[in-house]
Amino acid sequence: MEAIMAQQDRIQQEIATSNPLVSERQDLSVLQGEYAEEDTIYQLKIKDLHKKYSYIRKTRPDGNCFYRAFGFSHLESLLDDGKELQRFKAVAAKSKLDLVNQGFTEFTIEDFHNTFMDLIELCEKQGSLGDVLSSFNDQSVSDYVVVYLRLLTSGYLQREHAFFQHFIEGGRSVKEFCQQEVEPMSKESDHIHIIALAQALDVSILVEYMDRGEGGTVNHHVFPEGSEPRIFLLYRPGHYDILYK
Numbered sequence: 001m002e003a004i005m006a007q008q009d010r011i012q013q014e015i016a017t018s019n020p021l022v023s024e025r026q027d028l029s030v031l032q033g034e035y036a037e038e039d040t041i042y043q044l045k046i047k048d049l050h051k052k053y054s055y056i057r058k059t060r061p062d063g064n065c066f067y068r069a070f071g072f073s074h075l076e077s078l079l080d081d082g083k084e085l086q087r088f089k090a091v092a093a094k095s096k097l098d099l100v101n102q103g104f105t106e107f108t109i110e111d112f113h114n115t116f117m118d119l120i121e122l123c124e125k126q127g128s129l130g131d132v133l134s135s136f137n138d139q140s141v142s143d144y145v146v147v148y149l150r151l152l153t154s155g156y157l158q159r160e161h162a163f164f165q166h167f168i169e170g171g172r173s174v175k176e177f178c179q180q181e182v183e184p185m186s187k188e189s190d191h192i193h194i195i196a197l198a199q200a201l202d203v204s205i206l207v208e209y210m211d212r213g214e215g216g217t218v219n220h221h222v223f224p225e226g227s228e229p230r231i232f233l234l235y236r237p238g239h240y241d242i243l244y245k
Contacts, residue, residue: 022072022136023058025244031056044216049208049234055244056234063186066193066233066240067149071119072136073231073242074203078123079132084230089120091201099155109151115144146185153193154178156200167192188238191221198223205231208243 028050035042057072059065078085096113100106119135136142157164161174168177181187198205206229208220222229232243 019058019060020137021060021068021139021142022133022242024133025055025057028053028056028243041212041214041216042210045210045218048217049210049243053208053232053243053245057242057244059239059241061239063188064143064146066189067146067153067197068136068142069233069240069242070197070203070205070231071145071149072132073233074201075119075123075132076129077230078120079127079129085120085124088201088203089117089124092116092120095152095155095200099151102155102158104151104155109148112144112148112151115141116148119145143185149197150183150185152200153197154182156196157182157192160196160199164192164196189240191223194223198227203231204229205233207233207235207240209235211235211237 028046031046031049032043035046037043057069059069059072074088078088096106096109099109119132119141122131122135136145157174157178164174168174172180182193194205194207197203204227205223206220207223208218210218213219232245234241234243
């Protein structure tokens with residue numbers, strides 16, 4: 001057992017050292033090289049993606065990729081959208097109080113919230129894209145943002161528990177689900193997490209789903225439904241990256 005654990009740790013370490021938390025923007029064609037030429041399902045789907053997107057920015061596959069991709073992508077978009085920046089800053093500033101009113105302990109969430117606000121203020125002070133990217137590649141800053149986004153997701157799910165209860169399997173309460181699947185680091189995200197975070201911050205997210213399904217095209221979902229997406233993510237089983245038109 002210990003040998004297996006040690007091996008897991010080594011694999012994690014290798015992933016960590018070879019993949020930045022958030023990469024530079026890359027040409028979408030890098031995806032083609034990740035799959036064999038004869039892997040027709042994926043090659044066709046990549047062709048389909050090329051119709052809409054030109055670039056990809058990768059995130060480290062560590063179970064936190066959805067939150068990191070969301071956080072980075074939205075902050076990047078704020079660098080040249082002052083109106084959304086002010087709206088988002090107000091929502092983010094107020095969010096700590098909402099969590100405290102819900103029973104989250106202020107002193108446990110304060111540092112995470114401060115880091116989140118610092119990054120929004122960095123965008124406001126005309127920080128460069130390079131500044132935002134290096135913040136997201138600083139493990140402690142980046143992880144604090146992820147923790148705060150997880151808390152916001154948990155808070156929203158619990159506030160709207162009557163609605164979300166229907167989607168939770170295994171007879172768990174929404175609170176139990178949040179304690180087990182939302183708040184802990186490295187827990188992967190699913191539809192339910194995306195719906196909750198999109199609504200908690202009122203930011204629209206489009207996810208392109210690329211999997212082994214037949215049909216050579218990539219299906220997408222917009223969260224919340226019918227909204228105008230600001231963020232574009234690519235989902236491959238267990239992993240999210242950022243896409244650019």
